[in-house]
Amino acid sequence: MKSVTRSLRVLEAVAQLQPVTVGELAKHFDLPKSTVQRTLVTLHEAGWLRASRGDTTRWEIGARVLAVRPAALQGSTLFAAAREPMMRLRDAVNETIHLSVLDGLQSMVVVDRADCDRAVRTFHQIGDTSPLHATAVGKAVLAHLRAHEVDEVLARGLPSYGEATVTDLDTLRAELEQVRRDGYAVNRNQYRTDVCAIAAPILERDGTPLAAVAVSMPDSRFDEDRLPELGRTVAETAAEITGRRLG
Amino acid sequence: MKSVTRSLRVLEAVAQLQPVTVGELAKHFDLPKSTVQRTLVTLHEAGWLRASRGDTTRWEIGARVLAVRPAALQGSTLFAAAREPMMRLRDAVNETIHLSVLDGLQSMVVVDRADCDRAVRTFHQIGDTSPLHATAVGKAVLAHLRAHEVDEVLARGLPSYGEATVTDLDTLRAELEQVRRDGYAVNRNQYRTDVCAIAAPILERDGTPLAAVAVSMPDSRFDEDRLPELGRTVAETAAEITGRRLG
């Protein structure tokens, strides 16, 4: 369904570029203006887009989308529970903090962020997805999935994103064991070069992993010696979020 | 674009009914299973849906949608800021609390809810829209819009939804003046019969209204005498949310 796929792409582009015009989107996708225009009008009629308040030829995301949320986040207790602990962690370490949730067993999706004020910092867009086996948040979650779920994920293979990516199954399984012992997962340049992170999982009452918090930083600021201390801090933050969420 | 419109409807239905099967959706919309199935697969390929973790024939909203948010809510600080104050307000008054945001200048959209535990209670679905001139949340916001924006809204007319709806311009303008003085807006059966509400606005730093919180209740529990006290409580909750959001 070409038109549907394209409409969703347009919707995502509007979310990033808002407030945005027909022409800008047409260039962005290299599509005829008329096609983009029709798409925008359709999305508008469905209540998903609205005209910008100042400039009526610019488009924005409408509030309707807020009704569409993953069940795990209904009531948005995750956001609410995570916000303050994330900010405190950010202030404590002065690095960017990410909150990522597990999407199916497919990938991790960045859903919230607390930026540090350094000149050089890592940057992940909200909504960005990343693989389970090659990121700190992914491994933090992976380490707490049920055995058959882990098998399912690993069965899809371990694509490499650079030299540092772990592509060997046994090595990865050993690492997951380590993650369970330590309470935190580490990623050093395994997904994006020069991006390192330390993450800990946020669990449901029954132990199912739902999401993870991560401190991420450029490789230049990754200090092996401070790792245990930093790891403990991240794990404490994750535990606090879990606690707040479950009351 | 029929297929696009329908896909978005399906997406919204999945959000409400998740985790949901093809058949359930087909019945819900009275559509051929094959059509629904194709739509679900397309939405899945686009990353907006995922198979349920337990039952792979059930569908859920994927985390991707979290990347698509109105600009005013980027960082999702509204939800996070509102959650706790809403719950406390709910506990204090034991009535259902709604959080609604202004969508363009078109309407208010319910985006979050804290239910009370009474047998009889008001019910608004998350995602429901309502007019600005005939609801408490709408009037709370309307009272703080700029003059030319108010004119624009009122120029579209004041459709009636029953006897109690204010359809006279001057009466409404006087009421908005009152709302500014009191700090809260009241709706007694003006939109839905037997549904009353008291709402207060959540503002941006520059005073622009962004959203509103409301206590809503059946007419039978609306007590004229307690109105000022209840109004003050709601206004305090809104002020606290505004404060938290802006740090």
Added chain:
DNA sequence: ATCTGTCGTGCCACATTGTGGAACGCTGTG
């Protein structure tokens, strides 16, 4: 005033695209 470039919008013939009835394979049940 006039020209020119750029914008958002509206049109319409064409064929690509989505449609939905029918049939399939599977699972649990009476």
Added chain:
DNA sequence: CACAGCGTTCCACAATGTGGCACGACAGAT
């Protein structure tokens, strides 16, 4: 063992979306 109900697949048909083109509005330069 037949049956009912499920999710899934297929395919001929025509309804549907496509995108080149042209229009009117606007802004800046001549």
